[in-house]
Amino acid sequence: MSPDCVPVDSNLPTPNFTFNPDAPGACIAGVRPYRIGSYRLEAEQESGKFIVHNYGHGGAGITLSWGCANRVKEIVQSHIGASHGAEVAVLGAGVMGLTAATLLLDLGLRVKIYSDRAVKETTSYKAGGQWAVSVVAFAGKENELKDILKNSYRTFTSEIGMGFGVVERPNYTSSLSENLEAVMTLVPNLLPDRVRLCRLPFEGHTQPGYLYQTLLVEPPAFLSKLEKDLNNRGVTVTHREFTSSSQILTTLTQKIIINCTGFGSRKLWNDAKLVPIKGQLAMLPPQPQLKYLYGQNGYMFPRSDHVVIGGTFESCVNNETPDKAKVKSLVTHIASLFGHAPLRPKPDFHIHHPGNMPMVDPEISSNT
């Protein structure tokens, strides 16, 4: 036993890994909008319009949402000065669009949301939901990101128990979690200190590991609550598909446009820095006795709707069709770590991201 670790003498309940990949909704896949260099959060003026871009948050959009929305609000506020009552067009009904719309309403502006997908069909709705800095580049934006993280964390913690799907949870990891270490480096003391354990508190686990405290934000609950609150304030999502930025600028009447189109910005704003990173998830039935997150080359997030097993990263793959065999092998991999399946070599696709700056290949494919 390592001397600098905290002994563990009891075990937590372990998951039931029974999984039928053919059950409806058991396998899902989404595309993380990763932007080489950094996410984009800035204003530009074009054709008499004031456009605020807010996209490219990779695997951390849920995490950063409130902080980015607050920055959008500040940018718009300094643009409009004291005038109120202007109408703003928000493009996108994912987490970035809905949180931005919510805070812009607080400024007294009239808000219209346009999207080619319903909220439930967005990438945001599919996310796992850990509050962590995962697969997002932020070169040169460390100070801005610190403020975003602080604002987001504060907002999410204030929403615990308010119907936004936010809970505080321990996350057990076999090695240091890059995603949570990134938060701790950027904003020391925001999260409680990690604890080094002599072993993880699960049957069959004998190796040292770590205990972090973080938040689990359940995207279906969070997004549904945001949408419902917006509806109650008179804002609904208008179905509209845009084909180019020039079409947006010529057809929308609003002078202020907030662009939260996620990966859609690659085509709309001709942004070749946006790279799709496909992620696949297994959705097991809920198991309310599990009150912790688990991460070891892949992750498990026990939510109230599902136990979510994920953590696959396929760079440059723009395809939202799950591969049932891959998803099943992901479940078997996590089950094997709990001794519920024979230990196997890594599956033949990339589990766990290769750092916050994935190697990218300019060739973007729509195949798995």
Ligand SMILES: Cc1cc2nc3c(=O)[nH]c(=O)nc-3n(C[C@H](O)[C@H](O)[C@H](O)COP(=O)(O)OP(=O)(O)OC[C@H]3O[C@@H](n4cnc5c(N)ncnc54)[C@H](O)[C@@H]3O)c2cc1C
């Ligand atoms: C498998 C997986 C797991 C994840 N897990 C986590 C996690 O645990 N924690 C975390 O913080 N993040 C996680 N993420 C990342 C998170 O989901 C994204 O960062 C986030 O969804 C980005 O939000 P968004 O609003 O920018 O994009 P989206 O949710 O994709 O929304 C974009 C919106 O723009 C609209 N749009 C796009 N193009 C057009 C067009 N041409 N015309 C009209 N409308 C358009 C879309 O319809 C949609 O409404 C995960 C992602 C995946 C795929």
